Amino acid sequence: MKLHYSEAFYSVQGEGKFVGVPSVFLRTFGCNFRCQNFGLPRDREKSRYNPEVEELIKRQVHETTEKFEDLPIIHTGCDTYASIYPEFRHLNMQKSVDEVVEHLISLLPEGKWTMDNGQDIHLIMTGGEPLLAWQRLYVELFEHPKMQDLKNVTFETNTTQHLHEDFVNYLNTQNRFEVTWSCSPKLSVSGEPWDTAIKPDVAREYSTVNGSDLYLKFVVADQNDVDEVGRAVNAYREAGVECPVYLMPMGGRSEEYSLNVQEVANLCMERGWRFTPRLHISLFGNAWGT
Ligand code: SF4
Numbered sequence: 001m002k003l004h005y006s007e008a009f010y011s012v013q014g015e016g017k018f019v020g021v022p023s024v025f026l027r028t029f030g031c032n033f034r035c036q037n038f039g040l041p042r043d044r045e046k047s048r049y050n051p052e053v054e055e056l057i058k059r060q061v062h063e064t065t066e067k068f069e070d071l072p073i074i075h076t077g078c079d080t081y082a083s084i085y086p087e088f089r090h091l092n093m094q095k096s097v098d099e100v101v102e103h104l105i106s107l108l109p110e111g112k113w114t115m116d117n118g119q120d121i122h123l124i125m126t127g128g129e130p131l132l133a134w135q136r137l138y139v140e141l142f143e144h145p146k147m148q149d150l151k152n153v154t155f156e157t158n159t160t161q162h163l164h165e166d167f168v169n170y171l172n173t174q175n176r177f178e179v180t181w182s183c184s185p186k187l188s189v190s191g192e193p194w195d196t197a198i199k200p201d202v203a204r205e206y207s208t209v210n211g212s213d214l215y216l217k218f219v220v221a222d223q224n225d226v227d228e229v230g231r232a233v234n235a236y237r238e239a240g241v242e243c244p245v246y247l248m249p250m251g252g253r254s255e256e257y258s259l260n261v262q263e264v265a266n267l268c269m270e271r272g273w274r275f276t277p278r279l280h281i282s283l284f285g286n287a288w289g290t
Contacts, residue, residue: 002095003141004094004134005027005029005092006029006093006128007068007069007289008100008107009025009107009289010022010023010121011025011289014280014281016215016217017180018152022119022121023121024122026130027080027127028125028128028129030084031084031128031132033197034078034191035190036049036050037077038189039221042188050076050081052076053085057087067091068091068288069288069289071288073288083128097144100141101146112149114151120152122151123153125154125155127157129160130156130157131157131163132161135163138167142174142177153178156184157182160197160199161202162205168209172209178212180213181207183203183206184217185197185203185216185218187225187229189250203239203241204240214243215243215245216233216236222260244274248275248277261277
C-alpha cells in the first residue's frame with residue numbers, strides 16, 4: 001500500500017495549541033466530507049460540488065494544470081479541495097513509506113526532527129482527513145529509522161473516524177513522541193449534517209489514547225455558529241470529553257478573515273473559550289504549501 005498525499009511542506013503551525021511552532025505538514029489525500037458550504041448562504045441548495053470547484057472542473061483546470069501547487073486557490077467551501085475531490089487525484093502523489101520519509105526529511109532544516117540546539121520540529125498529519133485508511137501505514141511511518149528523533153505529532157482531524165486496532169495499540173504502547181488530537185468537528189455552516197459531523201464517541205476514543213492530548217477547534221462565522229458550538233461542546237462533555245475549546249474565525253482570504261476576527265475574539269472572552277488565529281493567512285496569505 002502506498003500513501004496518497006497532496007503535499008508536504010515546512011512552515012509554522014498557524015492554528016490551535018501549537019501556533020508558531022516550526023512544523024512539517026503532511027497533507028493526505030481524501031476526505032469523507034466535502035464541506036462545500038463554507039462562505040456561502042446557509043439555505044443554498046447543495047450539489048455534488050462547491051460552485052467554485054464546479055467551475056474549475058467545467059474549465060478543465062484539473063486536466064490542464066500540471067502541478068498541485070499551480071492549482072488556483074478558492075475562497076468558499078473546503079480550502080483544500082484538491083485533496084478531497086477525485087477529479088484532482090492524479091495531481092497528488094502516491095509513494096511508499098520510505099519515499100514519504102525521504103520527502104519529509106528533505107524538508108527539515110538539519111535533516112532531522114531534533115535539531116542540534118535541542119529544539120524539535122513537529123509533524124502535522126493533516127488533509128483531507130488523515131485518519132482514513134492511511135492509518136494502516138502510520139505504524140511503519142513512525143517506526144521508520146529516520147523518524148526515531150521525532151518528538152511531537154498532531155493529527156488535524158474532523159473527528160469522525162475510529163482508530164484502527166493496530167494503530168491504537170501502537171499509540172498506547174509507544175512513548176517516544178507526544179500525540180495531540182486537534183479535533184475540528186464541522187458545524188452546519190460547513191454544509192455537513194450534525195449526525196454525521198458531531199461524533200462524541202470518536203473524540204472520546206482519541207482522548208483515551210495513553211498520554212495523548214486533545215482539544216476541540218470550531219470554525220465560526222456568526223452567532224448561529226457560536227450557539228451550535230455550545231450545543232456541540234455539551235454533547236462532547238456528556239460523552240466524557242472535557243478539553244480546551246478553540247474558536248477560529250472563518251475566512252480563507254485575509255479580507256474575509258479580518259472581517260470577523262475581533263468579533264470571534266470577543267466571543268471567546270465572553271464564553272471562556274480560546275481564540276485561535278489563522279496565523280498562516282496573516283503571514284503568507286492563502287497559498288498551497290503554507
Ligand atoms: S473535513 Fe476538512 S478536509 Fe474534509 S472537506 Fe471538510 S474542510 Fe475539507
